Amino acid sequence: MRVDYFHTGSHGTEIFAVDRVLVEPLPWPGSMARTVDDGQLGAYRFEVRDAKGQLLYARGFSSVFGEWASTPEAQRSSRTFHESLRFPEPTAAVQVTVLKRDPSQAFQPVWQTSVDPADMFVDRAAPPPQQLLEIERHGPPEDKVDLLLLGDGYTAEECAAKFAPDARRMSEALFRHEPFKSRRTDFNVWGLCPPSAQSGISRPSTGIYRHTPVGATYDAFGSERYILTYDNRALRDIAARAPYEMLAILVNGKTYGGGGIYGEYSTVAVDSAWADYLFVHEFGHHFAGLADEYYTSPVAYEPARQVVEPWEPNVTALLDREHLKWQRLVASSTPVPTPWPKAQFEERERDFQARRLQVRAARRPEEDMDALFREEQAYTTALFGSPAEADRVGAYQGAMYDAQAYYRPQVDCIMFTRDAVPFCRVCQAAIDRTIDLYAGPRSTGH
Numbered sequence: 001m002r003v004d005y006f007h008t009g010s011h012g013t014e015i016f017a018v019d020r021v022l023v024e025p026l027p028w029p030g031s032m033a034r035t036v037d038d039g040q041l042g043a044y045r046f047e048v049r050d051a052k053g054q055l056l057y058a059r060g061f062s063s064v065f066g067e068w069a070s071t072p073e074a075q076r077s078s079r080t081f082h083e084s085l086r087f088p089e090p091t092a093a094v095q096v097t098v099l100k101r102d103p104s105q106a107f108q109p110v111w112q113t114s115v116d117p118a119d120m121f122v123d124r125a126a127p128p129p130q131q132l133l134e135i136e137r138h139g140p141p142e143d144k145v146d147l148l149l150l151g152d153g154y155t156a157e158e159c160a161a162k163f164a165p166d167a168r169r170m171s172e173a174l175f176r177h178e179p180f181k182s183r184r185t186d187f188n189v190w191g192l193c194p195p196s197a198q199s200g201i202s203r204p205s206t207g208i209y210r211h212t213p214v215g216a217t218y219d220a221f222g223s224e225r226y227i228l229t230y231d232n233r234a235l236r237d238i239a240a241r242a243p244y245e246m247l248a249i250l251v252n253g254k255t256y257g258g259g260g261i262y263g264e265y266s267t268v269a270v271d272s273a274w275a276d277y278l279f280v281h282e283f284g285h286h287f288a289g290l291a292d293e294y295y296t297s298p299v300a301y302e303p304a305r306q307v308v309e310p311w312e313p314n315v316t317a318l319l320d321r322e323h324l325k326w327q328r329l330v331a332s333s334t335p336v337p338t339p340w341p342k343a344q345f346e347e348r349e350r351d352f353q354a355r356r357l358q359v360r361a362a363r364r365p366e367e368d369m370d371a372l373f374r375e376e377q378a379y380t381t382a383l384f385g386s387p388a389e390a391d392r393v394g395a396y397q398g399a400m401y402d403a404q405a406y407y408r409p410q411v412d413c414i415m416f417t418r419d420a421v422p423f424c425r426v427c428q429a430a431i432d433r434t435i436d437l438y439a440g441p442r443s444t445g446h
Helices: 065-067 156-174 232-239 277-289 342-361 364-385 425-439
Strands: 001-011 012-021 044-049 056-059 079-086 095-101 107-115 133-137 145-152 188-191 245-252 258-261 265-269 396-399 402-408
Touching: 001 107, 001 232, 012 044, 012 107, 012 265, 065 079, 095 258, 133 156, 145 156, 145 232, 145 425, 156 188, 156 245, 156 277, 156 396, 245 277, 258 277, 265 277, 342 396
Parallel strands: 145 188, 145 245, 245 265
Antiparallel strands: 001 012, 001 079, 044 056, 044 095, 095 107, 133 188, 258 265, 396 402
């Protein structure tokens, strides 16, 4: 069952309104033994309860609206975004409640609606069929994490000749990294490619506009590398043709870009020289609620006015040093905060960021940007190159777009730089917990 709704407001104001309720054509892809998460992740959460108040289903999530509400635009105007809640079809009427974190990070209800599967206005029309690509299948959907790779900006010819290799390449990139690598058989990977009239997607900053089935676009929230779609209704109608819990949009484009929202979707420009990194990094946001650990690149969001402990598992405000959220991974000999060459890193990063802006302002070829990224990668790889230092878990100042307020677990991680490094140990643990939620705990058979 899917509840589509409108999420309207500005900074500090939110209004919800039902668009429609529908039943998707495929069976529920998840396990009925693991319908409630632990309530730790997400800026929002939704709960489904029966007439007696019994909790039937619950998941944390974040949203495009929630991200937009932290931008300067939200301080001066209002906007409406379309969102969806998906859960197993109930046998009788239920209450669906959306909760949001308050300033202390506790969930508080912000909206509630009733859903009755017997209501004649519940839409049960099946969407037009589309060929489903089986990229890899390791078992029944209800026993696996079902990942859907959805193409956007592919013409019919490109869907036939290019999409499948692109999808398999991104899947391979994901499964090169732990813990995805050792838990590969806990996943099914599917592909869908609705054809576009033109190749590529919109990039308004360069005057390029495309009408694509999924509606993906560069320049989300004014950030030139950020790719999102605002057409959630179209996205969900297309995705309903596949079993999925996780959804990644593969954009047919070369310009560096991507995005990821916990519990919603991730995006990647598949022909970027950095596509493998982008796909894995952005999927980390979507899959396990991982925060960005970098803090020197320009972003669309306003800095936090009040510093509280973040809900994201891989960053901390270090407000309570005695109860660090990943304390069990910190050796007793490791100082907290943990020293690292921060000033040296920041000085060089200022130079890289200034040169990056020059490349984009002059609209130089993408190869020039790639060369700059390779130079930056070589520098940071050398700077963080000591194996003993790189593997040490502590609390390194600088994370989540802030040089001072937040700390990350290790000196380097795929959530921090483009270096050829894995997820840090804290990120790996968070990913493992999400796999457990959908596919069951890791066993000796993995």
